[in-house]
Amino acid sequence: MRAFVIAVFAFLYLPIALVVLFSFNAGHHASEFTGFSVQWYGKALANPFLVEALKNSLFIATTSASLAALCGTAAALGLARVSVRTRAVFDALLGAAIVVPGVVIGISTLVALVQLFGVVNPFLASIWPDDQPPRLALGYGSIIAAHGLFSMALVTMIVGTRLGSLDRNLVEASSDLYATPLTTFRSIVLPQILPAVVAGFLLAFTFSFDDFIVAFFVAGAQTTLPIYVFASIRRGVTPEINAIATIVLVASVLLVVLAQWQLRQRKPSN
């Protein structure tokens, strides 16, 4: 059995290791390693389209993860205060946001937004005083919102679980000692849920940064890193993509390790 397990771990990591190895290959050929070089990293970072896509992805991931962390945490706190029935409805919607396939989320958001823009844009044009009315279009906003939907649901669940294991006695003791609700929140509840919020943020960031399929539908004229990589892969495998893949893999691993570490943080001792 041990041999089998070792084989499975090899299976999990060998392809990744090969990509990382060949990203440092001096030669152009993917089948033989002809010497160590970081030239492909240089080439990748000198590619303006790639750098633009990377910047877009960083901006979108940061914004959508922040919004998701904020709204998700608020929702988790709010859900602790509502009736069982309201909660059940909300939980079902959150579950749907997580379970519905990305393709379907992407498509339905595209379809709904295009319809919405079709109504809003002529209206804006008719009421706008000059000839340059603002036009709503697919782009940053639609990617951020579509990514944030899944992430917000995830944050709500993670923070909700943490709230569930919160020591009620501490909260009661705090209000018995005449702390205002805000003080209780700041000094008792927040420190305990903060690791869950941060972990949720980091996971949301990773998801948004890695997502291809949702963005593929709602990106409009914008390009994100996965969209760029996908397009380049279809044009042919190059050592430059190996370099990008390595950067992205290392970045996601770091983020996830950070998220796990945050989740495992002990409660601050008083």
Next chain:
Amino acid sequence: MHGSRLRKNLLTAMLLGPATAWLVVFLVLPFIAIAVFSVGERAPEGGYQAAFTFAQYANLPARATAFWNTMVLAPVGALACLLVAYPVAYYLALKAPQRWRLILLALVVIPFWTSLLMRTYAWMYVLGGRGIPALLAFVGIEDVRLINTPGAVLLGIVYGYLPLMILPIYVSLERLDRRLLEASADLGATPISTFLGVTLKLSLPGVMTGFSLVMILLLGEYLIPTLLGGGKVFFIGNALVDLFLQSRNWPFGSAIAITLVLVSVVVLIAANRISTRVSGARRVDLI
């Protein structure tokens, strides 16, 4: 008294407001939109025009290959994942040395949280002309085509979703009361019948969770069939991308999307039913 109650409700509404708005605008309304689209007609220039017809649904067999591939490769892929995942989860939960357990578990989880695009790309690289085929040519086996086959897609599926299968099985095995295993052995059961009667049985909730999670995600898969199937192994996800972004037949695409969601719901409900019947135990929650 009344005032403070009002204030409490106001606070609750403020806390839930943004999330509710988000869910309504980007989940509920879009779903209603594609439901409406699915009974409409394709406008001559592409897109949608209003109608009330079930012609799109009647036309579903036109994409039968995509449905067939998905409905075959999703369960087969999930089963293949399970067969590989179970021994690993078993080893991690019951056999691995204590101090190695968390590290090994982290090693299982890390690939899952890294980009599926990059991991699938890695296999494109390995299976493609310059990877294993080049290696085989070196030892004299020429003209082996690995990529762009259903086999490559299956491999990609197992690779992509293996961690998601290992994790819930590990969780249910880890919770297993070890005294039951001792009791079973003390009562004269052979290792095999202990495994079948106790271990396997008690891990079934985890197995069901993993299986249904992988199945659900595979139903909407796009990247793996595209990159490793090379346009020869079409999934429902590929049909959707094609219909919405290339042929711009939005109503037909919507009908397929609605069908996909319905199939996912049926799979989820079936998995829930089976897991409660099989074990009477709660499913293992991952979050």
